[in-house]
Amino acid sequence: MAKKGAAPWVGAHVGGGIANALARAEAIGATAIQLFGSSPRSWRATMPSVDAAKAFRAAREKSAVRAVFLHAAYLVNLASVSPDMYAFSTQSLIDHLKIAEMIGAEGLIFHLGSGKGGDREEAFAREIVAIKKILAAVPGKTKLIMENTAGGGGKIGASIEDVARIYHAVGAERLQVCYDTAHGFEAGLVEEYTPATVKKLFDAWESAVGMDALAAIHTNDSKTRSGSHHDQHENIGEGYIGLRGFVALAHEARLREKPWILEVPGFDNEGPDKKNIDILTNCFT
Numbered sequence: 078m079a080k081k082g083a084a085p086w087v088g089a090h091v092g093g094g095i096a097n098a099l100a101r102a103e104a105i106g107a108t109a110i111q112l113f114g115s116s117p118r119s120w121r122a123t124m125p126s127v128d129a130a131k132a133f134r135a136a137r138e139k140s141a142v143r144a145v146f147l148h149a150a151y152l153v154n155l156a157s158v159s160p161d162m163y164a165f166s167t168q169s170l171i172d173h174l175k176i177a178e179m180i181g182a183e184g185l186i187f188h189l190g191s192g193k194g195g196d197r198e199e200a201f202a203r204e205i206v207a208i209k210k211i212l213a214a215v216p217g218k219t220k221l222i223m224e225n226t227a228g229g230g231g232k233i234g235a236s237i238e239d240v241a242r243i244y245h246a247v248g249a250e251r252l253q254v255c256y257d258t259a260h261g262f263e264a265g266l267v268e269e270y271t272p273a274t275v276k277k278l279f280d281a282w283e284s285a286v287g288m289d290a291l292a293a294i295h296t297n298d299s300k301t302r303s304g305s306h307h308d309q310h311e312n313i314g315e316g317y318i319g320l321r322g323f324v325a326l327a328h329e330a331r332l333r334e335k336p337w338i339l340e341v342p343g344f345d346n347e348g349p350d351k352k353n354i355d356i357l358t359n360c361f362t
C-alpha cells in the first residue's frame with residue numbers, strides 16, 4: 078500500500094559535477110539526484126580527489142537529497158561487437174563505479190547497449206561476462222544498475238525479458254534495474270500508461286526481477302509515440318505519455334517509495350527544472 082502523506086522522492090539529473098550537484102538539486106527542490114561522476118563524453122574517467130569525495134559526503138549529510146545515482150558515459154556499450162569498444166566500455170564502467178563508491182552513491186546507472194552487426198546470443202554473453210567483471214573489480218556497496226532501452230538497432234534491454242535474463246545470469250545482489258518511463262513507452266511495453274496497464278507492467282517486472290531490484294525510475298515524457306523505438310525525452314505532461322500517464326504511474330503503490338529521477342529537457346531547455354519537479358510532485362496527490 079502507498080503510504081499516504083509520505084513525500085515522494087522526486088529528483089533530477091543535475092549538471093555541474095560532484096562539486097555543484099547538491100547545490101543545484103537544492104535550487105530546484107530535488108530530493109534525489111543523478112549526475113555524471115566524470116565526463117560522459119570521454120572514455121577516460123577523471124577520479125575525484127579524496128578530499129572532493131569527502132566534501133560531497135559531508136555536504137550530502139546536510140542536504141535534503143536522500144538518494145544519489147551516477148550515470149555512466151554515453152559511449153558505453155557492453156554488447157558491442159568491437160573488441161576495443163567492449164574493453165573501453167568495461168573499463169569505463171569500472172572507473173565510474175569506483176567514483177560512485179568513493180562518493181557514497183547508491184549506484185551507477187548504465188545503458189545495456191547494442192549488439193548491432195553481430196549475433197544476439199553472443200551480445201548477451203558479452204554483457205554478462207562484463208558485468209561480472211565490473212562488479213568483481215569494484216568491491217563495496219554501490220550498485221550497478223541496468224536501464225531499460227527504447228529498443229531498435231540491435232539494442233539490448235528493450236524488453237523485461239532482456240533485463241531479467243541478464244539479471245538472473247549475473248545473479249549478484251549488487252546488480253539492479255532502473256525503469257525509464259519514456260524508454261518503456263517508446264519500446265512499446267505499453268500503448269499508454271493507465272492504472273490497468275501500469276499494474277500489469279509492474280506485475281511483470283515484479284515477477285521477472287522483484288521490486289527490490291528496482292533501484293530508481295527515470296521519469297521522462299516522450300516526444301515520440303509508443304513503439305517508436307526512438308528515444309527522445311520530453312518535459313512531464315508535454316509529450317505522448319501526458320499528465321494522465323504520470324498520474325497513473327505515481328499512483329502505483331509499488332513505485333511510491335522509489336526515487337523518481339527526471340532527465341527532461343526543461344522548460345527553458347536547461348535541463349530538469351523546478352517546474353518539472355512540481356508538475357511530477359502534483360501527480361502523486
Ligand SMILES: [Zn+2]
Binds near residue numbers: 340
Ligand atoms: Zn534514462
